[in-house]
Amino acid sequence: MPTPRLDDAAIAALPQALPDWRYDAQRGGTISRRYTFATFADAFAFMTRLAFEAERRDHHPEWSNVYNRVDITMTTHDAGGLSAKDVDFARAADATYAAAAAPSPR
């Protein structure tokens, strides 16, 4: 069964639900966030932890890493836009970041 897209009310509530993520209407809806770390090793450790989280959920980030930065974009391909899986993964990423040894301020 395809994953349902978020409805308009859920989209409108995103700034409250995920204050550090930016919504973009393109591609049926995406959310993005940049995480900044003290070092490359901290950034890569965060990615490693999230990679296992993604596998567990079968829901995977579009992401890139440059030195101490990790940029993540989430959308759900089979929904043709944003779904609750993206919001859940964003929450997991935020929790992983909050638990990281040395997050640095944005």
Ligand code: H2B
């Ligand atoms: N991750 C994300 N972010 N969106 C998807 O639509 C998606 C995914 N689909 N991971 C999954 C895998 C799909 O390709 C497999 C077949 O379930």
